[in-house]
Amino acid sequence: MIGRLNHVAIAVPDLEKASATYRDVLGATISAPQAEPDHGVTVVFIELPNTKIELLEPLGENSPIQAFLDRSPSGGIHHVCYEVDDILAARDRLKEQGARVLGSGEPKIGAHGKPVLFLHPKDFNGTLVELEQA
Numbered sequence: 001m002i003g004r005l006n007h008v009a010i011a012v013p014d015l016e017k018a019s020a021t022y023r024d025v026l027g028a029t030i031s032a033p034q035a036e037p038d039h040g041v042t043v044v045f046i047e048l049p050n051t052k053i054e055l056l057e058p059l060g061e062n063s064p065i066q067a068f069l070d071r072s073p074s075g076g077i078h079h080v081c082y083e084v085d086d087i088l089a090a091r092d093r094l095k096e097q098g099a100r101v102l103g104s105g106e107p108k109i110g111a112h113g114k115p116v117l118f119l120h121p122k123d124f125n126g127t128l129v130e131l132e133q134a
């Protein structure tokens, strides 16, 4: 079911500072910040030869990553995103197997303009999993 690793996401308290570190210290090319109010975050992407790094900071009052940052104020790896060919078939199969699909269970459009879903970290070895329609 899961295919390519689309991105590894790092939650950060300050997107500008984190972007500068990746740009100036690691020599990375950073995309322009992208506000995603429907997801409660602002993100940038770093294109790597074999995948992407997503840096994300909270946006708005009810950001789903605020509690994560309260627990880890300097930030940390937040989720991994795998591509799937058919996100609805993947969702239905995962639910049949007892995995918890977060939110309403209906995919939302993610940062790449594709439908995404999230799976509860407790069902996947303490790792928040995002699925993105390939």
Ligand SMILES: CC[C@H](C(=O)O)C(=O)SCCNC(=O)CCNC(=O)[C@H](O)C(C)(C)COP(=O)(O)OP(=O)(O)OC[C@H]1O[C@@H](n2cnc3c(N)ncnc32)[C@H](O)[C@@H]1OP(=O)(O)O
Binding pocket: 009, 036, 039, 041, 043, 054, 056, 064, 065, 067, 068, 077, 078, 079, 081, 102, 103, 109, 110, 111, 112, 116, 118, 120, 121, 122, 126, 127, 128, 130
């Ligand atoms: C623009 C879209 C973009 C894209 O790529 O397209 C994105 O990636 S948007 C990313 C931001 N959106 C989300 O993360 C949505 C899904 N996340 C959630 O719904 C919440 O973050 C949730 C439910 C996973 C956790 O929320 P919260 O921390 O407030 O809940 P709890 O305090 O109840 O935590 C429960 C339990 O899980 C542990 N936890 C929480 N977050 C993570 C994490 N990122 N990785 C691993 N574990 C996590 C938390 O420590 C609690 O564990 P416990 O042992 O019970 O204390």
Ligand SMILES: [Co+2]
Binding pocket: 007, 009, 054, 079, 081, 130
């Ligand atoms: Co993501």
